[in-house]
Amino acid sequence: MTYHELIVNAETGEQTIRPYTAEEIAAVEAVKAEKQAELDVIAAEQAAKNAAREAVFSKLGLTAEEIAALLA
Helix, strand or coil, rough: CCCCCEEEEECCCCEEEECHHHHHHHHHHHHHHHHHCCCCCCHHHHHHHHHHHHHHHHCCCCCCHHHHHHHH
8 A cells, every 4th residue: 555645834835745655654554453453352352242241131031122122
C-alpha cells in the first residue's frame, strides 16, 4: 500500500504531496497490526462473555424470546 502526506504551508497556502519513506510505511503497518491484534483480543473476550451468558441462560432453560426480553 502506498501512503502520502499532504504538507500545507500556512503562510502561502502552497500544498505539497510527498510519498512516505519505507521506514514510515513500516511504522504505519506495525501500528495497524498492533491495533488489529488488540481488536482481535477484544472480539475474543466478547465472544467468551457471550458464550458464558448463553450457557447460563441454557442452564436456566430460557427460550430465545425470554433471553431477548431480559437483555432488552
